[in-house]
Amino acid sequence: MKEFFYFLSFLAVLTSLMVVVAKNPVHSVLYLIMTFFAIAGHYILLNAQFLAVVHIIVYAGAIMVLFLFVIMFLNLNAETEPQKPLILKVAAGVAAGLLFLTLVAAFKGAENQVAVTGGDSQIGLIKNLGKVLFNDFLLPFEITSLLFLSAMIGAVMLAKKDTPEGPKSKDLKKEMLLEKEII
């Protein structure tokens, strides 16, 4: 059990680092999928089987396909990848490292024991989760459907092409670059 935990943790941290540092956006997406599988493995270790399955279906199945589709649709690759100057990269690394240091220092004295009681392996099953979901969390569950409806309408509205009488914004980038030079 311990070995599984360490292996999955190592895999999750390594692949999430690769997501951030990979030059090619398509590689970033593929590493992110590996990170999601590692996290799904963690869910299985924690006896949250339903969450593991939903996680793979929703993230690896739906969200990452959407990401990959958009990246290929926009034809992004390592050559078109905008880069920040080195000083900003170093500053970003220092800032994130300091945040990690602060979090570790804050939680160092927290609960450092393994669980001696509990460990009910049944709570992650779909039957028990469904009971909780439809008894205690029924209203949030219904509101989620409203959220999905508005997200669907919003996505269609945003991705739709401008109407012919709408403002033409073809050369907005040129305008922006021009403004940058003026400023």
Add this chain to the structure above:
Amino acid sequence: MDSIIRVIPLNYYIFLSAAIFCIGVLGVLLRRNAIIIFMSVELMLNSVNLLLSAFSAYRSDPSGQVFVFFIMAVAAAEVAVGLAIIVMIYRNTNSVDVNLLDKLRG
């Protein structure tokens, strides 16, 4: 085979989630590609999800896992709208560079 919560202290899950969250923050600060920034936000959401389900397992409380379920739903909606916005930005500027989007600066 022993359960994981009997051999791994809860602390380890906190550190793992903190590490993944900080890598997400690093990605937001480091990159200029809007899609990669978006993926880093997904990483941060996932680290919080992992920690919630860890607490849920250690406390034997299914509410944490139901919460993770809701976070996944919100993340899915967020990705749909966010990618639509990125596609719209690309259509207008022919780039996904966030540095071009500085019209709101004072």
